[in-house]
Amino acid sequence: xxxxxxxxxxxxxxxxxxxxxxxxxxxxxxxxxxxxxxxxxxxxxxxxxxxxxxxxxxxxxxxxxxxxxxxxxxxxxxxxxxxxxxxxxxxxxxxxxxxxxxxxxxxxxxxxxxxxxxxxxxxxxxxxxxxxxxxxxxxxxxxxxxxxxxxxxxxxxxxxxxxxxxxxxxxxxxxxxxxxxxxxxxxxxxxxxxxxxxxxxxxxxxxxxxxxxxxxxxxxxxxxxxxxxxxxxxxxxxxxxxxxxxxxxxxxxxxxxxxxxxxxxxxxxxxxxxxxxxxxxxxxxxxxxxxxxxxxxxxxxxxxxxxxxxxxxxxxxxxxxxxxxxxxxxxxxxxxxxxxxxxxxxxxxxxxxxxxxxxxxxxxxxxxxxxxxxxxxxxxxxxxxxxxxxxxxxxxxxxxxxxxxxxxxxxxxxxxxxxxxxxxxxxxxxxxxxxxxxxxxxxxxxxxxxxxxxxxxxxxx
Numbered sequence: 343x344x345x346x347x348x349x350x351x352x353x354x355x356x357x358x359x360x361x362x363x364x365x366x367x368x369x370x371x372x373x374x375x376x377x378x379x380x381x382x383x384x385x386x387x388x389x390x391x392x393x394x395x396x397x398x399x400x401x402x403x404x405x406x407x408x409x410x411x412x413x414x415x416x417x418x419x420x421x422x423x424x425x426x427x428x429x430x431x432x433x434x435x436x437x438x439x440x441x442x443x444x445x446x447x448x449x450x451x452x453x454x455x456x457x458x459x460x461x462x463x464x465x466x467x468x469x470x471x472x473x474x475x476x477x478x479x480x481x482x483x484x485x486x487x488x489x490x491x492x493x494x495x496x497x498x499x500x501x502x503x504x505x506x507x508x509x510x511x512x513x514x515x516x517x518x519x520x521x522x523x524x525x526x527x528x529x530x531x532x533x534x535x536x537x538x539x540x541x542x543x544x545x546x547x548x549x550x551x552x553x554x555x556x557x558x559x560x561x562x563x564x565x566x567x568x569x570x571x572x573x574x575x576x577x578x579x580x581x582x583x584x585x586x587x588x589x590x591x592x593x594x595x596x597x598x599x600x601x602x603x604x605x606x607x608x609x610x611x612x613x614x615x616x617x618x619x620x621x622x623x624x625x626x627x628x629x630x631x632x633x634x635x636x637x638x639x640x641x642x643x644x645x646x647x648x649x650x651x652x653x654x655x656x657x658x659x660x661x662x663x664x665x666x667x668x669x670x671x672x673x674x675x676x677x678x679x680x681x682x683x684x685x686x687x688x689x690x691x692x693x694x695x696x697x698x699x700x701x702x703x704x705x706x707x708x709x710x711x712x713x714x715x716x717x718x719x720x721x722x723x724x725x726x727x728x729x730x731x732x733x734x735x736x737x738x739x740x741x742x743x744x745x746x747x748x749x750x751x752x753x754x755x756x757x758x759x760x761x762x763x764x765x766x767x768x769x770x771x772x773x774x775x776x777x778x779x780x781x782x783x784x785x786x787x788x789x790x791x792x793x794x795x796x797x798x799x800x801x802x803x
Contacts, residue, residue, distance in 0.1 A: 363552055363616035364479075365462050366472040366608065370635025376449070380456045391511035396728050403513050409756050415689065416726045416756050420696055427685040434681060438674035440568040443653075444575045448561065449630030454554050457505070457547035458614065461498055468494045472611060498548050499540070506539035552615045556626040566625065571656040572665045576629050578603075578620045578651050579659075586620070591644055602646045609633035609651060619651055629653075695733075696724035696758075697783050699797045707800045715769050715801040716746075721761040723783055725753040732786040735761065739779035740799055743767035750786065765799060772801045 393400040395413045402411045410417040417424060439447060448455060469475045469490050478487055511519050514532065522528050528536070546554055556562060569575070583603035589595060595602065603620065610618045612633060615626040619633045637651040658664055702718040709715055725731045732752045737745055747763035765779070777799045784792035 363614070364472050364475055364611075365459075365614055366611040366636075367463070367466050368608075368612040368632050368635050368639075370632075370638065372631030372635050376459070376630065379450050380459070383451060383453075383456060384460075388508050391508070391516040398728060399515050399517075401512065402515060405513055407756070411728065411756070414728060415692075416694070416728055418696065418724065418726060418756075420724075421692065421726075424685065424688065427681060427688065431678060431681040431685060434674055434678040437568055438671065438678050440565055441570065441573060441668075441671050441674055443629070444569065444573050445562075445565055445627065445629040448555060448559075448628035452555075452628075454546060454559075455614065455628065455630070457501075457543065458551050458554075460501070461547045461551075462614075464497050464501070465494055468497070495548075498544055502540045502543035502547075503536070505543045506536045509539055510535060552626075555628055556615055562625050568670075570668060570670060572668050572671070574653045574655055575623060576619055576627060576631060576634060576651065577623070577654055577659060578609075579649075580620070583620065583650050602641065602644075602650050604640060604644060606640050608636040608640060612636045692726075693791065693793055694726040695731075695783065695785065695791055695793050696722075696726060697781070697793045697795050698722040699781055699795045701797065707802065709769070709802060710766075713769050714766050715772060715799075716764050716766050717799050718762065718764045719781075719797060721763055721781060721783070722758055723751065723753055723761060724758045725755060728755045730754050733783045734786055735763070735781070735783055737765065737779055737781045740765065740767055740772070740777055742771040743799075767799070767801070769801060772799070774801075776800050 390401050391399060398411065400411070400413050402409075404411065408419050410421075436447060465475065469478055478490065481487060507519060507523065510532070519532075522532075550558075581601075583601045585599065585601055586603035586605040587598070587600045588605050589598060589600060609620065610616070610633075612635070613619070614630060614632070615628060617624050617626045619627065631653070634649075634651050634653070638648045641648045641650055655664055698721075700720045700722065702720075705718065707715055707717050721735065723733060723735075730752060732750060734750050735745070735747065736749065737743075744766050745763060746766055747761060751759060751761060753759045778796060779799050780794050780796050782792060782794045
């Protein structure tokens with residue numbers, strides 16, 4: 343909802359999601375912070391797939407092979423429990439930041455905001471300032487308007503295409519992806535995904551823009567649940583600013599019965615969500631601080647004190663002392679820290695080796711002409727490292743029995759070796775019809791890396 347104060351009456355207007363928002367470009371402290379963070383995150387997003395580790399792509403989420411390679415660690419489907427830890431850690435960290443600083447994730451680091459403002463930056467460079475863009479939109483179609491519009495959309499599409507290929511480089515080896523692109527050898531499936539992500543980026547950042555934040559994103563709807571009186575939010579000092587009104591720089595606002603707000607409307611024009619922060623807290627606000635930069639510029643020109651709009655909590659608005667640490671904030675912080683510790687411990691204690699034992703489904707046991715009992719198994723040995731490993735295979739639990747199989751095998755990085763083995767035992771040495779045995783696989787290079795699995799050995803009565 344929007345609120346307009348006119349003649350001491352409160353007029354309620356519904357937020358109009360259909361009106362196109364034309365953002366004014368703004369410079370200032372918070373805009374510099376956003377741009378630095380935006381460039382840093384974009385460079386990381388582009389550069390990470392090109393990092394190399396052991397002559398391989400350091401970060402590769404190979405869905406086809408069901409392998410997730412992150413530097414020296416290889417995750418297989420058996421390790422997908424780590425995703426639960428990652429999601430829980432991300433959720434509680436987001437809750438912690440929201441309870442502390444409000445919706446700053448949306449304003450400073452959300453990909454939707456970063457790409458939206460990047461597209462706006464391109465639009466500003468091609469079509470001009472906010473007023474020039476509004477004038478161009480209302481003008482008749484001519485050669486100048488056509489060239490500017492086409493140029494803008496071509497650049498938007500190129501950015502979207504590069505974004506799509508950069509994203510897919512996390513799932514397809516980057517060198518292969520771009521080599522096939524320049525050689526026009528993309529498969530139909532790969533071409534589809536590039537096309538889909540290009541269209542999504544172009545549509546989201548170029549057209550939907552703030553609607554993704556105010557309508558589609560569920561975070562804007564439940565964020566208020568995490569707010570409290572100590573949450574830092576962008577807020578307008580109504581006691582100091584009202585009554586708002588236009589005036590000349592030399593005018594004394596007190597003589598005119600006016601507050602410090604000169605009603606320049608710049609706080610609305612620079613807002614990516616198109617809201618008026620002077621109407622109070624609204625769920626559409628992404629806490630980006632652009633309105634603070636715009637207002638501080640205006641206050642500086644009029645010689646007024648800055649921070650008419652600033653980050654402050656409800657307690658600070660009421661003149662009370664800010665509580666730096668609340669029980670809720672402490673709880674979110676401790677849960678986030680605990681989950682990070684659990685995830686790190688799990689990763690470091692994870693055995694880079696997987697073993698499963700499958701019995702022969704056709705024959706429970708066999709007896710050869712010498713009276714020896716044979717049981718056949720298949721050992722599935724998975725090397726969860728990024729280098730070839732040699733393993734020693736053994737078993738115990740059955741005295742006098744022999745293992746009819748190679749006792750040393752080599753498994754390539756990230757591969758699974760199916761090793762058929764047979765245990766042969768003299769029937770006189772096996773007293774029980776079913777005897778528990780244990781297979782062991784141990785790394786030759788790293789003796790601390792080993793794994794055991796139990797199975798059963800059967801004989802005739």
